[in-house]
Amino acid sequence: MxxxxxxxxxxxxxxxxxxxxxxxxxxxxxxxPTPPYIQYLGQALPAAIFGMLVIYCVKNVDFLANPHGAPELIAMAVTTGLHLWRRQMLVSIAGGTLCYMYLVQAVFR
Missing domain, CATH: 1.20.5 (Single alpha-helices involved in coiled-coils or other helix-helix interfaces)
Incomplete structure (x- = not known):
């Protein structure tokens, strides 16, 4: 360019x-006033987008081959636990990402 x-x-x-x-x-x-349909989209779309992100993140995981999706499942559990504990999206995402990267690089080589 x-x-x-x-x-x-x-x-x-x-x-x-x-x-x-x-x-x-x-x-x-x-x-x-904002139309009710737009208000509904504002409430429904964030959860739908996160659901699609979860599906996208695990779509290529082979649960039948070693390590059987363990890093992904553990990282999702950590992310969920952090979010339920702290209710801060940045902490949840950062914690889950760090956990996943540690598991993939150090534990499940």
């Missing part, structure tokens, strides 16, 4: 990000 192409790419990514951040505030102003 040339420098001009890189600048154009960065600017387009920036504009796309800004558009997706600002557009809801332009559509749903304080004057009009």
């Amino acid at each position: 040339t420098l001009t192409q890189q600048i154009i790419t960065v600017v387009l990514c920036m504009l796309g990000t800004m558009f997706t951040r600002f557009f809801p505030f332009l559509i749903f102003t304080e004057k009009k």
Whole structure:
């Protein structure tokens, strides 16, 4: 990529990000109430997205071959336990990721 192409790419990514951040505030102003369907999506989508992430993370795990998915299952248990204990998403995600990386690199070689 040339420098001009890189600048154009960065600017387009920036504009796309800004558009997706600002557009809801332009559509749903304080004057009009937010439609019930949009409120429902705001409540349902976070759980659905996390469910899809869990499925994506374990889709290629071979539970019949050694180590039988143990690092993934242990890391998910640690993530769940941390979240139930602390109720802080960053702590849960970081703790589960560190646990998984430790298990894969040091324990289940």
